[in-house]
Amino acid sequence: MSFYEMSFELTNKCNLNCLHCLRDKSDMRSSISTGLFDSILKQAKAYSLQHVAFTGGEPTLHPQFDRIVDTVVAYDYTYHFVTNAWNFLSVWKMLNDPAHPGRMHKLSGISISLDGANETTHDFIRGKGSFKKILQAISILRVKGVDISVQITVNKKNFGEIEQMAMLASELGLKRLFYAHLEPTTLAFAQDLVLSPQQYREAEARVEKLKKAMKIEINFSLGHHEQLPFFQCRALTMYSPNIDYKGRLSFCCQISGYRDADDEGLDVVADLNTVSLFDAHKAWADAIHTFNLDKIELIKNNQLTELDAFSCYYCSKYFGKIDWMEKFPDNPWAQDVLKTRHTHRMKRHVPGRKKP
């Protein structure tokens, strides 16, 4: 179901400073313009797009978030967004404005980030007061009947709470739970949050057990260990194009705006400020083609490593996001990066994208 939904990183602004945050914080704070957003959604009608997803930064901090939501409603798409819930009361008031009933009508659900089974762990990662804000947002949404998903990034701090977090989500009556691996950054390394590859596998095995044992819907987000070397994820099947806060189509939301990346632009496919959605789509198809050809070459030459089975980690290497790991030569992830940095890197030029 290609182009079923579009995902927008509405802004790179955020009111938190989480220790595991993937996003580059050094860039100037900015947000996608409402004019460009409208134009992209209009073009997307040709694809029979159904749904729009908002991420960030904190998407609700887009200075015209209300207008953004109204645009989605006007084009008759459904939408959901991810939030850290820090300013949720004001967001809720905006969504519930009786003058704009479509805002609630088209809202399919809200994803809330949770990083611990208790206040101490969660607030250690996300900042003091965050756990309470999340519980308040969940209270509102539960009582008002809105679908709630929870996103959990597994790290060394909450590794021991994988099961308790599922219990908490289940007791709170939430709809579904997504665990995800932490994508390594220098800050996460400095805070000793990055698990070893063996712990990544252990986390996956424990989540697998929870899936079978619990009624709440539980998933492991993309980036988990994948047996098939030519695995095609949602991004590679073009299910949900990702547009960043600068209005650029990027290869995938999982690696967009990656903190500390040496090559910020390698995964940028096209700038929608200057090209149409259709030309950007063609450039994306080219980029995926190149990505796949390079992967086939590695498979043919038997060059894929054991750690390449963590698909998003492979992409981080391929797009030059984690070369800084060479500063941590004792770490098993870093050793893999050092070993493969010349073979596992995008080299070909894709039309519409700047040369590496």
Place this chain on the structure above:
Amino acid sequence: MITYSIPEDIIVTDLDNNEAILLDMRNKRYYSLNETGLVIFKGIEANLSQDKIIETIMTVYEVDKEKADSSVNGIIQKLLSLNIVEKHET
């Protein structure tokens, strides 16, 4: 004197001053408070005596003492039965 307090495990979410949602983290139950319930609950949060809360209800809703008394009593009894509020006698 009788005073009331709210246990730490109760997460209060005040929606624009006319509705609140309470989450009891001990049993993960949610409760809605209407406008009057919220005024009473806020009185308890502010450590006001029951008489003071009754006075507030009389002023805010322009009702007589008898009506305010029965409304405050009813809501406090309900909150006590749900363990959302604790009673202290000194």
